[in-house]
Amino acid sequence: MRTMIRSYPSARSVITASAVFAATVASAFADSPQEFNHDPDLAALGVSAAEIEQTDALLQSFVDDQKLNSVVGFVAKDGDVLYKKAFGWKDVENKVPAEEDDYYVLMSQTKAVTTVAFMTLVEQGLVSIHDPVSKFFPEIPDEVVTEVHEDGTYETRPVETPMTFVHLMTHTSGLGAGKVRDIRRAERKGDDAPAGFGGRMPDKTPSGQHSGGGNPEAKYLEEEMLALAKYPLGFDPGSKWNYHVSSNMLGYLVERISGKSLQEYVKETILEPLDMDDTDWYYEPEALDRFVKAYRSVDGKLEPGTNMYSEGTISEQQTYAEGAIGLNGPIEDYAKFCQMLLNKGIFNGNRILKPETVELMTMIDRLPENSGAEEGFQFGLGFEIHEEKKPAPAVSDSAFAWGGMLGTAYTIDPENDMVTLFYTNMFGLEPLYPKFIAQAYELAGLSESGETVAEVVLEEGGRGPHPAIVTEDASLPGMTIYRPKDLSPFGDSEKLPILLWGNGACVNTTQEHKLFLNEIASHGYLVLGIGLLDRLDLRDDLANQKTQSSQLLEALDWILEQNESEGSVFYGKVDPELVASMGMSCGGLQAIEISGDPRIRTTVVCNSGVLKDPSPMRGMPALKKDALESFHGPVLYLMGGPSDIAYNNAMDDFARVQHVPIVMTNLDVGHGGTYAQPHGGEYSPVALAWLDWQLKGEKDASKMFLGKESQLARDPDWSVEVKNFD
Structure with missing residues (x-):
């Protein structure tokens, strides 16, 4: 496993627990704020009324645009609360306004609390982070799946490395991963996605909050972990990243080592000492009125989501508590937890962790090489660390963070002595936190760091004449940019056409299509794909959030503004009249x-087609066949043949479209296409020929499609149908 110590000035070497170091740290943090100052002199702190108004306007715009129903933001610097405001509706239907102290379902923000709880056991000398888990749980798997047979049986081999607690805290344990996940899915005959996020909805509201794919009727976490331990591992511990379930096993081990339930131990060691009085797994029935109701945004309108996660907190049976999800509460409660970590382990006059323990957790990247996570993504013990990847450029190298699947997020920034939190409860939330945190740092008077944006090079930049990079821009949060690295050839004589890209499953990452999009960019195109760059090779809660088609048009607005801005690298580089939606x-x-x-000249529909009836799948655009009438330029369908689940829908689209030129192409590879093959596989030349023809005006490219002797017509692996061309 790689161990990378962060290189900012306060962390030049591996953390030690020497007496000299401890004394130095204790002295340095003796004056750390022990409570929040809610009435600071903002003007004296350099916080302008204009910046507060701008922050208000940003959050209110999220509500006005129906991107979310409610939101609360919290910013504290040096313990001074610079901002704490709520906007929107706790209950849209009954017009109940959101308040600053509403309860939110925190989902994966539970993980950090569980990790801190475990580290208190380490400080007590009861366990080491490097201990094998089997020392406390002999039943933990020590075999790795190598092959799964059609009848569900499988082959295994011994692990190369025993599972340790570091593996649990870094989500590299192998539990429930890879082929094991497939085995468990087959046995359940269903997906393991969480309820409300595409997973199966239980027949009745469970007691407490349960991870997807488990037993919603389990009374104790122990039941779920003993069931999980009956399966082998999906990979050798420490070799890959597989998010989520490891935190549940860590929570169960907290119970075994402490001799107390996870709820009891966390309350005694963290929640009560920090006066986090409203944070819990369970509540009395009257507390339900304090919860924000959950919603989702569909076609720009809010629709109610399931409230099973909040309703499960008032169950009569209050024994099931996970280490991965389950905690709930108001934003300032968790801000106390964040400030404790910012203070190197102390707040409210109570020390939860030693300073050296906090630094051990947040200053060392512990992800293995070739883990499946994108190179810029770093993770410590329970937290993402931001030395390379940041939610906004002004965030310092020392910052660490995480969030929850329903849209809660936080960042703890030691260099700037600042905590920033953003809470909403939305299924499939559009990535709004980067916009808020960028504004929060402006409000705090912190300018951007000036660091260069991360650049990823795939397949040596592609096969085209303009080697491509994959990058991002702080002013376009939630989007990944594929473009030629060298933009100097583009300007007066040649400009970049624009390609707007939406992902399969409407997920917030282009990871499954990156080689295909990179190849297109290398041929002189600017691709704006929905998704976060740090999820380019990573699936986690943020990546699985559903996206909206409106993000594509927002990206188009952005690049057209950049094209007119003299300070932009794209100034004068793109052609506003050459735009494709794809x-x-x-x-x-x-x-x-x-x-x-009207700005879109052509459309490319890949492995897709409009259903005859609106889709029952959550998050998918609820289009009807009359949506096809919106085409006003030539259309290409790039399909996977009869084995493609969207084949019949696409062929029906093709039959219906009579008003614009349209081409239907099929390669019998199924719904997954060839995107993940080197350079995007056989789909890339076809897509490029269409784009070169329609956007660059290269008539020779039409020979791919038109005529009985077209390239596709002569290729036995492809089929092509053309109509409505002159």
Whole structure:
């Protein structure tokens, strides 16, 4: 496992627990704020009324645009609360306004609390982070799956490295991962996605909050962990990243080592000492009125989501408590937890952890090489660390953070002595936190760091004449940019066409299509794909959040503004009249949904088609066949043949479209296409020929599609149908 110590000035070497170091740290943090100052002189702190108004306007715009129903933001610097305000509606239908102290379902923010609880056991000398888990749980798996047979049986081999507590805290344990996940899915005959996020809805509201794919009727966490331990591991501990379930096993081990339930131990060691009085797994029935109701945004309108996660907190049976999800509460309660960590382990006059323990958790990147996580993504013990990847440029190298699947997020920034939290409860939330945190740092008077944005190079930049990079821009949060690295050839004589890309399953990452999009960019295109760059090779809670087609048009607005801005690298580089909408599966529907925009010249629909009836799947654009009438330019369908689940829908689309030129192509590879093959596989030349023809005006490229002797017509692996061309 790689151990990378962070290189900012306060962390130049591995953390030690020497007496000299401890004394130095204790002295340095003796004056750390022990409570929040809610009435600071903001003007004296350099916080302008204009910046407060701008922050208000930003959060209110999220509500006005129906991106969310309610939101609360919290910013504290040096213990001074610079901002704490709520906007929107706790209950939209009954017009109940949101308040600052509303309860939110925190989901994965539970993980950090569980990790801190475990580290208190380490400080007591009861366990070491490097101890094998089997020392306390002999039943923990020590075999790795190597092959799964059609009848469900499988082959295994011994692990190369025993599982340690570091593996649990870094989500590299192998529990429930890889082929094991497939085995458990087959046995359940269903997905393991959480309820409300595409997973199966239970027949009745469970007691407490349960991870997807488990037993919603389990009375204790122990039941779930003993069941999980009956399966082998999906990979050798320490070799790969597999998010989530490791925190549940860590919580169960807290119970075994402490001799107390996770609820009891966390309350005694963390919640009560910090006066986090409203944070808990369970409540009395009257507390339900304090919860914000959950919603989702569908086609720009709010729709109610399931409230099973909040309703499960008032169960009569209050024994099931996970280490991965389950905690709930108001934003300032968790801000106390964040400030404790910022203070190196102390707040409210109570020390929870030693300073050296906090630094051990937050200053060392512990992800293994080739873990499946993108190179810029770093993770310590329970927290993402931001030395390379940041939610906003002004965030310092010392910052660490995490969040929850329903849209809660926080950042703890030691260098700037600042905590920033953002709470909402939305299914499939559009990535709004980067916009808020960027504004929060402006409010605090912190300018951008000036660091260069991360650049990823895939397949040596692609095969085209303009080697590509994958990057991002702080002023375009939630989008990944694929573009030629060298933009100097583009300007007066040649400009970049724009490609707007939506992902399969409408997920918040282009990871499954990155080689395909990179190849297109290398041929002189600017691709704006929905998704976060730090999820380019990573699936976690943020990556799985559903996206909206409106993000594509917002990205188009952004690049057109950049094209007019003299300070932008894109100044004068793109052609506003050469725009294509494009996407795969659910993203293909997003591409269709925005095709009516007059700026879009052509549409490419990949492995997708409009259903005859609106989709029952959550998060998918609810299009009807009349959406096809929005096409006003030539259309290409790039499909996977009869084995593609979208084949019949696409062929029906093709039959219906009579008013614009349209081409239907099929390669019998199924719904997954060839995107993940080197350079995007056989789909890339076809897509490029279409784009070169439609956006660059290269008539020779039309030979791929038109005529009985077209390239596709002569290729036995492809089929092509063309109509409505002159």
